[in-house]
Amino acid sequence: MLPLRLAQLIITLATPDQYAEVIALVHRARIRLMQFGTITLQLPPTHQIMAVAWHESQPVAALIASSSNPQSAWIRCCAIDGIAFSDHTAVLAQLAHTLIAHAPVATLYYSGDFYDHWFTDILVGVGFQPQNTIIGLQRSSKLPLSATLQPATLQRLHHADIATVQLIDAHAFDNEWRKNDFEIQQLFHPDTIAFHATIADRSVGYAIAVLHDHGSLLHIVRIAVLPAWRRQGIAQQLLAAVIRYGQQIDAAQISLNTQHDNHAALALYQRAGFQQTNDRHEVIAHAVQANHAGESIRPYAPMP
Template structure:
């Protein structure tokens, strides 16, 4: 392992936070049954040697939770997982959306950091992870002279994922998020996607109301983010 900010390690992707000193994130890339506890423990030990004091999992399913808990991880936050089967009519937004480009990354991060607080803010490594999580990615911006909000949607095969949706507080409540979600759903439908997934914090009632009003339904199992520290 070197000083790179992100790398692959025995079935998981690990990355160091750009914005929070001592924080690392890990994402399982293979089924939990293929992960080896001793190798993940070795990863944690190496992260500590690099100065890491807190390690967070990505949003994982409840069925994956027990594996990490045996290594000392504890629940940090609960998420709702929602699904859209694209069978219901989807309105087509009248507003023009712009394609997000690499030159827009800093503006995207600024909008994201205005929309989210604390742990949930994206840094550059997190943005890159969202952009590269699927085989195909669509980034759309809602803007005039200012960036109002953005959406990152990914697709692999017949499944799509609304990876990130953020609207600046000053532009919330006027249809920006609805426009961006509609664009994502229409894009997925044109590509014969069978299901679009999105997750959000269980206490983010505004996001839950938006998604459910647009045809998403809550899946029963939900997701969880886990946290580990050397003192756990």
């Protein structure tokens, strides 16, 4: 069979009864980009938004976004199979157009990496704009840790405490940084260490970290404090607890990520001995047209 061309395809948003077919496409696709591994494909249908190119009722290309709330969704996966190489860019651009026009959220986001500039360029070509930059920071666990205030009572957090994390997460982060319930559940596994901060028996914050590289790297995934309880030393206390845990298990390095313009967080991490690394992820975004009636969809324009 000859490779398919764009003119032979029909592009739509997939309905929930079509999701299994689209997931099967991702697994067999010769060309695919998938963030967070197969966890992306395990999201429940209520959190999946799929733009799909069909040929004779068979999916041959897809863009998949995951949503954590009605306001935002992140593009996490693209897949192409059986389409002429010369049409790959145009097909992905049309899939992006479909998400821009019809996704049931207010804004779409994508966080690029060093290996996927080609895909970032396609999204920029259809109108995605720079939104933020996620940077990496790291410290040696051998560095001494200064004494910290102890405003809260800290306890270990376990899988059974997911409801606590969900409640804090919903109030501690802006829409684009919130995780849906499934994503929060995936944070808890045997390599996870988590701490829970309470004041007068009220949950006010948490920290979650995960071991990588056979235990040599402890990566802090989330530190969250409810807005009403910030600037009291709780985040510093949680951070110190994670660092001490890393020291106890002899993790060589402790790492984390934050937005480049989150100055309060950067000051906290730098005081604790973290230094910026070369790890950078550019975040781009596009408002969904269904929420902005009257705006035209921008045609694809290749990067110069």
